Structures are given as C-alpha cells and as structure tokens.
Amino acid sequence: DSGVTQTPKHLITATGQRVTLRCSPRSGDLSVYWYQQSLDQGLQFLIQYYNGEERAKGNILERFSAQQFPDLHSELNLSSLELGDSALYFCASSLDRGEQYFGPGTRLTVT
Amino acid sequence: ELKVEQNPLFLSMQEGKNYTIYCNYSTTSDRLYWYRQDPGKSLESLFVLLSNGAVKQEGRLMASLDTKARLSTLHITAAVHDLSATYFCAVGGSQGNLIFGKGTKLSVKP
Numbered sequence: 135d136s137g138v139t140q141t142p143k144h145l146i147t148a149t150g151q152r153v154t155l156r157c158s159p160r161s162g163d164l165s166v167y168w169y170q171q172s173l174d175q176g177l178q179f180l181i182q183y184y185n186g187e188e189r190a191k192g193n194i195l196e197r198f199s200a201q202q203f204p205d206l207h208s209e210l211n212l213s214s215l216e217l218g219d220s221a222l223y224f225c226a227s228s229l230d231r232g233e234q235y236f237g238p239g240t241r242l243t244v245t
Numbered sequence: 246e247l248k249v250e251q252n253p254l255f256l257s258m259q260e261g262k263n264y265t266i267y268c269n270y271s272t273t274s275d276r277l278y279w280y281r282q283d284p285g286k287s288l289e290s291l292f293v294l295l296s297n298g299a300v301k302q303e304g305r306l307m308a309s310l311d312t313k314a315r316l317s318t319l320h321i322t323a324a325v326h327d328l329s330a331t332y333f334c335a336v337g338g339s340q341g342n343l344i345f346g347k348g349t350k351l352s353v354k355p
Contacts, residue, residue, distance in 0.1 A: 165341065167342060179338070179344070182341060189340060190338075190340030226343075233293050234290075235290065236289075236290075238286075
C-alpha cells in the first residue's frame with residue numbers, strides 16, 4: 135500500500151458525459167501527478183500540482199482539467215468523453231521532485 | 246523532447262535463467278526509476294537510481310545506471326514465476342514528472 139488513495143476504482147459512463155476522479159496523496163506529500171495508461175499510448179503524464187498550484191502540464195487534452203485543494207487532495211475532471219478516453223488513470227504523489235508513489239488507479243470505461 | 250526506449254518489449258524466460266532489460270533515454274536526466282506492474286494493478290517502485298554508476302539490488306533483480314551512455318539495465322538472475330509482470334523504466338523530466346518507456350512484459354515459465 136503506497137498511501138495514495140484514489141476513488142472510484144471503476145467508472146463506466148457514456149460518450150459525451152463528464153466524470154471526476156479523486157486522489158488523496160500520501161500524508162506530507164505536496165506534489166500530485168496524474169497519468170493516463172492506455173494500450174495504444176502507454177503511460178503518459180497529464181498534469182502536476184504542487185501545494186495547490188499547477189506546476190507542469192503534459193499531454194492533457196483541453197477537455198480535461200484538474201485542481202488541487204487546500205487539503206492537498208486533487209481531482210481530475212474529464213468532460214465530453216470519447217471512446218478513446220477509456221484508460222487507467224493513476225495519481226501519484228511525492229514530497230517535491232522526489233520518488234513518486236502511485237495510487238491504485240481508476241479504470242474508466244466509456245461506452 | 247525526452248524519450249525513453251525499452252527493449253525487449255516482450256520477454257519469455259525459463260525459470261532459472263538470467264536476462265537483462267535495457268532502457269535508453271534521449272536527454273540528460275538526474276533520476277531514473279524502475280517500476281513493476283502486475284495485470285490490472287498499480288505501479289510498484291523497485292529502484293531509484295540517481296547517479297552515474299549507481300547499482301542497486303533487491304533479491305533476484307539488479308538495476309544499474311550509466312548516465313554517459315544514457316542507459317539503465319535491469320538484470321534478472323535465476324528467474325522465478327513470481328517475477329512475471331510488466332517492468333517499466335521511467336526518467337525524471339525537468340518538471341519532476343516521469344517519462345515512461347513502453348514497458349517489458351516478462352513471462353517466466355517453468
């Protein structure tokens with residue numbers, strides 16, 4: 135158990151819908167990272183927050199957004215969902231730029 | 246743009262044999278990580294390599310880093326079935342994010 139929690143574990147929704155994925159980092163970690171894992175794209179970095187502020191952006195679509203709240207938990211919002219958004223979404227946390235610890239992931243299925 | 250290449254992508258081994266997974270990366274980085282992933286599960290951190298010549302060992306796995314060659318290796322000694330998983334190397338990007346290789350799916354057969 136890495137200490138990073140993610141909810142929900144599984145999510146099934148229809149195209150065009152919007153969903154929110156939630157992540158709570160390890161106690162004391164200030165950085166939260168979101169990654170997407172799909173069969174065709176592999177593991178891709180989406181976005182990073184540090185202590186409430188956006189720090190880095192990767193291959194994140196405009197339909198996706200994220201935020202980190204004062205209690206340091208983070209949410210990833212995915213809207214206008216398409217079939218191709220079906221993937222495993224991981225959250226990871228770290229103290230700063232150090233070792234990242236991954237949560238159990240949220241499996242999103244878009245039908 | 247930082248790119249990470251792993252090979253092989255698939256590896257079928259017999260129990261008791263040795264093998265090496267290679268990870269090449271395209272630009273300088275000060276951090277390299279190896280992760281293990283079981284099917285449908287999260288990523289488990291195996292090794293963190295921070296300096297040229299770093300070597301770390303845990304059980305039947307040993308990882309090394311050559312920053313001049315931009316190469317890391319994960320060596321498997323006397324493989325056992327429990328090592329069957331997908332292994333990823335990842336390199337630290339300038340912003341702290343990780344750039345992953347495509348992963349090596351290892352299958353150890355009796």
